[in-house]
Amino acid sequence: MSSQPDVSSRPSSGQAEVDEILDQHDEYKYGFVTDMEQDVLPPGLDESVIRFISAKKDEPEWLLEWRLKAFAAWQKMEEPNWQFVTYADIDYQAISYFAAPKKKLESIDEVDPEILETFEKLGIPLHERAALAGVAVDAVFDSVSVATTFKDKLHDLGIIFCSISEAVREHPELVRQYLGTVVPVTDNYFAALNSAVFTDGSFVYIPKGVKCPMELSTYFRINAANTGQFERTLIIADESSYVSYLEGCTAPVRKENQLHAAVVELVAHTDAKIKYSTVQNWYPGDKDGNGGIYNFVTKRGVCEGDRSHISWTQVETGSAVTWKYPSCVLKGENSVGEFYSVALTNNHQQADTGTKMVHLGKGTTSTIVSKGISAGKGQQTYRGLVSIGPKAHNARNHTQCDSLLLGKECGAHTFPYVDVRNASAVLEHEASTSKISEDQLFYAMQRGLSEEDAVSMIVNGFCKEVFKELPMEFAVEARKLLEVSLEGAVG
Amino acid sequence: MTTPLLELKNVHASVAGTPILKGVNLVVNPGEVHAIMGPNGAGKSTLSKLITGHPDYELTEGQILYKGEDIAEMEPDERARAGIFMSFQYPVEIPGVSTSFFLKAAVNASRRERGEPELDAMDFLKVARTKMKQVGMPGDLLHRAVNEGFSGGEKKKNEIFQMAMLEPTLAVLDETDSGLDVDALRTISEGVNAMRNDERGMVVITHYQRLLDHIVPDFTHILAGGKIVKSGGADLAKQVEASGYEGLA
Numbered sequence: 001m002s003s004q005p006d007v008s009s010r011p012s013s014g015q016a017e018v019d020e021i022l023d024q025h026d027e028y029k030y031g032f033v034t035d036m037e038q039d040v041l042p043p044g045l046d047e048s049v050i051r052f053i054s055a056k057k058d059e060p061e062w063l064l065e066w067r068l069k070a071f072a073a074w075q076k077m078e079e080p081n082w083q084f085v086t087y088a089d090i091d092y093q094a095i096s097y098f099a100a101p102k103k104k105l106e107s108i109d110e111v112d113p114e115i116l117e118t119f120e121k122l123g124i125p126l127h128e129r130a131a132l133a134g135v136a137v138d139a140v141f142d143s144v145s146v147a148t149t150f151k152d153k154l155h156d157l158g159i160i161f162c163s164i165s166e167a168v169r170e171h172p173e174l175v176r177q178y179l180g181t182v183v184p185v186t187d188n189y190f191a192a193l194n195s196a197v198f199t200d201g202s203f204v205y206i207p208k209g210v211k212c213p214m215e216l217s218t219y220f221r222i223n224a225a226n227t228g229q230f231e232r233t234l235i236i237a238d239e240s241s242y243v244s245y246l247e248g249c250t251a252p253v254r255k256e257n258q259l260h261a262a263v264v265e266l267v268a269h270t271d272a273k274i275k276y277s278t279v280q281n282w283y284p285g286d287k288d289g290n291g292g293i294y295n296f297v298t299k300r301g302v303c304e305g306d307r308s309h310i311s312w313t314q315v316e317t318g319s320a321v322t323w324k325y326p327s328c329v330l331k332g333e334n335s336v337g338e339f340y341s342v343a344l345t346n347n348h349q350q351a352d353t354g355t356k357m358v359h360l361g362k363g364t365t366s367t368i369v370s371k372g373i374s375a376g377k378g379q380q381t382y383r384g385l386v387s388i389g390p391k392a393h394n395a396r397n398h399t400q401c402d403s404l405l406l407g408k409e410c411g412a413h414t415f416p417y418v419d420v421r422n423a424s425a426v427l428e429h430e431a432s433t434s435k436i437s438e439d440q441l442f443y444a445m446q447r448g449l450s451e452e453d454a455v456s457m458i459v460n461g462f463c464k465e466v467f468k469e470l471p472m473e474f475a476v477e478a479r480k481l482l483e484v485s486l487e488g489a490v491g
Numbered sequence: 492m493t494t495p496l497l498e499l500k501n502v503h504a505s506v507a508g509t510p511i512l513k514g515v516n517l518v519v520n521p522g523e524v525h526a527i528m529g530p531n532g533a534g535k536s537t538l539s540k541l542i543t544g545h546p547d548y549e550l551t552e553g554q555i556l557y558k559g560e561d562i563a564e565m566e567p568d569e570r571a572r573a574g575i576f577m578s579f580q581y582p583v584e585i586p587g588v589s590t591s592f593f594l595k596a597a598v599n600a601s602r603r604e605r606g607e608p609e610l611d612a613m614d615f616l617k618v619a620r621t622k623m624k625q626v627g628m629p630g631d632l633l634h635r636a637v638n639e640g641f642s643g644g645e646k647k648k649n650e651i652f653q654m655a656m657l658e659p660t661l662a663v664l665d666e667t668d669s670g671l672d673v674d675a676l677r678t679i680s681e682g683v684n685a686m687r688n689d690e691r692g693m694v695v696i697t698h699y700q701r702l703l704d705h706i707v708p709d710f711t712h713i714l715a716g717g718k719i720v721k722s723g724g725a726d727l728a729k730q731v732e733a734s735g736y737e738g739l740a
Contacts, residue, residue, distance in 0.1 A: 438546075438547075442567060442583075443582070443583035444593070444597075445566070445568040445571065446567050446568075446571050446577055447571055447600075448568055448571040448600040448601045448604070448657070449597055450568050453596065453600070457588055457592075457596065458588070460588065461585055461588035461636065462586070462587055464587035
């Protein structure tokens with residue numbers, strides 16, 4: 001360990017570390033709980049809770065007002081029920097809306113050893129590996145960022161990468177200008193709730209003409225029992241800039257269902273590109289469907305400027321219930337939206353996921369590649385909307401939607417919605433549903449591969465189009481996660 | 492006397508409840524090449540699937556011994572790692588999985604089984620390049636997905652290439668000649684012949700005699716109606732060519 005440990009993220013040499021971590025545990029590989037003193041608000045939600053959170057974070061008056069407005073809206077809204085998932089009713093008064101490590105930390109050296117140990121278990125090296133890998137990390141432990149690295153290097157380029165709480169303090173004008181512009185407080189039930197009670201998250205601003213030289217990465221980890229996490233992420237790419245942002249998640253085993261209702265907003269200005277990659281591996285519940293995370297997330301990006309480009313890539317293997325549609329609003333002329341997704345549901349997991357591509361500007365194009373894998377009793381839905389507005393001349397969309405079934409009790413469902421209001425649009429849609437073929441399995445096994453290895457290889461092949469969109473080290477982890485998540489899916 | 496490599500004793504087998512093999516006896520010793528010929532529906536493919544452990548094929552009576560051990564309970568991958576290889580009549584496509592990745596995993600699975608060190612990517616490529624030349628397989632196929640978009644000839648070459656890489660003790664070639672032109676047939680046969688040695692046994696299943704002009708068997712068996720109705724040397728194949736199966740039955 002070096003003398004200046006960093007809470008850092010991506011294992012630089014990838015495979016070996018990942019292997020090691022994966023070998024350590026049996027059922028849910030990241031199922032451990034860090035025991036540390038926490039400053040936890042008692043369960044319940046009313047205005048005073050929101051005022052408490054805001055005060056705790058020394059927020060300006062305008063943000064408190066913004067939160068209260070969201071809360072007022074939320075109270076009038078009804079929890080939606082159109083999704084193709086079922087889960088026990090959520091008692092919003094039984095959730096505690098704030099948990100933070102008690103001590104204020106000045107530097108990484110002061111980080112609680114237990115937290116560092118947790119990161120260690122997650123395979124996040126404590127030394128300089130991240131620097132070698134060129135990764136900066138904003139590590140979120142529960143609701144308060146405990147450490148931020150590489151700030152200086154990024155600072156020299158004018159890049160702002162920090163927790164959103166810090167951004168509120170240090171760059172209030174930027175936050176105020178953009179917060180809620182992509183996902184308005186009244187957008188949906190969970191976005192409204194998030195707006196009212198969000199505790200932390202990441203903020204990124206890339207100035208004009210700057211190409212961010214490293215992948216920006218954040219680990220989220222849900223740790224306090226019964227504490228919902230309400231992350232808020234805001235990424236702004238100014239004109240002609242570029243940023244690649246990685247989000248990776250694991251959570252410890254919990255018996256209670258835990259609600260995660262995050263909001264991610266992306267803004268890409270003229271000629272800017274944002275690449276947002278997610279590997280999500282939250283606790284899916286046990287084999288009988290007990291426990292597990294509810295992942296109800298609103299992710300949306302707006303291609304504000306001409307030729308701007310937003311690309312979402314997600315690998316969803318965790319959570320009991322996943323319900324999210326990373327979307328692109330293509331305002332700028334010739335702007336580009338992309339969505340690449342692998343979603344795996346095993347045992348009793350459910351996922352209703354997909355994307356919305358909203359074409360508003362001329363010559364806008366979008367690509368959707370969705371790969372769904374169902375195993376066990378897993379149920380999976382692709383739900384996508386391609387909308388072409390009246391002014392979106394010559395807009396194009398290509399959608400490819402493939403489902404793979406493993407076993408007899410799982411299900412795959414596809415709901416593609418199309419709304420075209422301009423006759424010059426060209427839309428293509430391809431869809432397939434297949435079972436993992438006995439012939440493929442036998443062929444691979446005849447070559448000496450075990451059944452699990454064979455399945456994993458076939459499934460990985462099925463997902464290749466999406467994995468190649470992931471940054472290298474993420475792709476390695478994604479492959480491993482798929483293997484782990486598929487364990488016991490056959491045979 | 493050495494233990495036979497493969498011994499089928501009064502083998503009865505059925506697929507989905509329908510009996511196909513009705514008492515097959517066969518002994519393959521190390522170093523021997525046995526040709527199994529027979530008309531369509533005789534049970535030739537059933538024989539290959541049974542030896543390799545395909546789950547749809549059920550042994551209802553009799554025994555299959557490999558190196559003296561009963562392998563009836565072994566999974567297909569266990570048999571493969573024990574040295575049993577089959578060249579498929581219809582090689583299967585695995586989209587998105589490169590041939591090199593697939594084969595390296597397969598080779599290393601067998602090496603692990605034998606307690607040998609695994610090949611790393613560089614070593615694997617070195618060996619693969621050499622073997623590909625031997626079977627006349629174009630180099631770019633290594634980087635393409637397993638059998639995906641391969642021509643009929645390329646698929647069969649890929650089978651023999653995999654056999655060369657896996658170096659099995661017992662190789663079952665199921666209709667390897669089907670769909671091949673004369674040149675490809677010759678190249679593939681040369682690849683197979685290069686692998687003949689004193690230890691390795693081969694079972695060559697074919698409908699036509701032409702393959703056996705190139706891969707000359709030590710023994711020929713005629714399978715008809717689920718039984719071996721006649722056995723002989725290489726000449727027997729020529730008789731089939733002349734008089735047809737019906738003349739032998």
